[in-house]
Amino acid sequence: MTDIAASPVLRSPAASAALEWIARRAEGFVIPVGALIVGMALFSMFIALLGKSPLQLYDLMWRGGFGSWFSIQNTLSRAAPLLLAALCVALPARLGLVVIGGEGAIVLGGVAAAAMAVAISGAPSAVGIVLMALAGMLAGGIWIGAVGALRHYRAVNETISSLLMAYIAIALMNHLVEGPLRDPASLNKPSTPLIDPAFVVGPIPGMDVHWGLVVGIVACVMSWVLIEKTRWGFAARIAGGNVRAAQVQGLAVGPLIVGFCALAGAFAGLAGMLEVAAVQGNANGSLAAGYGYSGILVAFLARHNPLAIIPVAILLGGIEASGGLLQRRMDLPDATVQVLQGMIFIVILFSETLYGRFRMFNPDLWKRDV
């Protein structure tokens, strides 16, 4: 490496500056992508051991996820809730918290939005949608905000409490959907009444994907700006690096943690609201579809960078979209996708140990001697 770095061509000022710029950023890109490829290679071996063809598998996965306009729309529809669910993990993660109970905020956000829709039935379309979104965000925000508050003020471990609260949220949803909020007309599948048709969030013009995709992408971009460009984000990054140091600097760590968790929960609650307003049309047991758990994987793959969440969510959406095709064509169980996700997840986490181990990613190597 040193010989290449010392070669005269690369020592020119322009090349040196460019290489330094690349080296500074390449590590955070090359290692996760490499880990992704290794994870898929391991999965190929797993599939080959079972006597199936990995080539056929990836071919089907490509076709099922990205091969046609139909499959791309399917992929994007699945990516939409993942964007918001992943933010629910990524935002607290920047403060050093591992919150994995986003599923609870999604479920309660959906129920709150459905309840709001019943309460304001007949209101103008825009008012109805905005109020539903606010109800969903409020419910989700309170739920995960409470996890943050328990963490900071009572030192309750946030990973476990958020998961417990997800189970409680699902029980609460079942109680509400089968009891107080139930539409008597829903017989086989207990649900809340259908929302006012004026409140339905429709598809983006020209494609069969609802507006949730746009909402999710905007939320990711806003979160990136919040973390990277504002003083709150700066404070959060300091607190995430070292809580003591942040406190010594006089940063209000408590409100910061509660605020970031509440915002994270609000995004998840919004995902639940969109699930009600754009997909289901009412709140029912299908709200607990596991988006919260897939969101964990997306956030870790994106290394908690909100902008990286966008491509990763689309990739994961594509993998999930191809599940049905794998089942039909290769006679593989529906859990195949989950096994692949699990393998990728483990390899990605393992790759954390590689950071700082490769000299070529060290910007100093490419600097011009002063």
Added chain:
Amino acid sequence: METTDIGLWGVPLAILGGAIRVSTPFIFVSLGEAITERSGRINLGLEGILVFGAMSAYAVAVMTGSPWLGVVAAAGAGACFGLFHGWICKFPKVNDIAIGIALMLFGSGLAFFFGKPFIQPSAPDLPAIPLGWWSSVPQVQAALNVNVLFLIGAALAVFLWWAFRNTRAGLIVRVVGDSSDAARAMGLNPNTVRLLATGVGGALAAIGGAYLSLYYPGSWSEGVSSGQGLMAVALVIFARWNPIGCFAAALLFGGAGALGPALQSVGVTQGYYLFYAAPYILTLIIMIATSSPGRSLAGAPGELSITK
């Protein structure tokens, strides 16, 4: 079995019986997690290991006709998962909590993948001992029909409590859990000790899963676990890493889990789902009540990331 009308006495009796029936997986998972956490690591993946244990035990029991071979197979598979967690966590910058979450996804994914053909066939159950023979009331007999694994779990709790204090292995695990530096100064390799402790923890968690699929509820399906593996992690904190405490807490959780069905049996059907959430709410309340900022938990291993 004909039922005798015992009125409202049926509720506490059903809770007692439920506590014994439902608590067994909690006992095994929490004892396994207690060993792992005492060595200074936390394995959140026990939920996935439990599900895989349930599947492998059921599959082996169907194929061999012996439920005990199923339990052995589950323990072996669980140990492999545990050793994998222990091995991967020894690398610098690898987060044990995050690996646990990944293992949760991976373990249950693999279980569903391989378990698909075993959803239909029925496996032989683990045997139970009728400790209620002295009573003529059928409900009492039903409540005291105790599975062998429950008794093994109770004995294991007492043994571990004794072993942590009095055996060389128990002391080694505790030293490693309290201070890696002290352990290294004594010539111990913390990574090796944690590797073995996580392996044993995985084996015990998988036995808890075997109980689920081979005794109560007694069948294999993708919904076989309702988060017992996760609750056990919280339960260990509540029990202050004490094996006897784990046993008592597991009974308490089992009782809370039996509350909903018990009330339903006497005609209380309102709010069934809220009673179903009782164990989770109980866990959360206990965690809030026993945690406190400013001081670390009494009895907590010093190297444990979750209490730092």
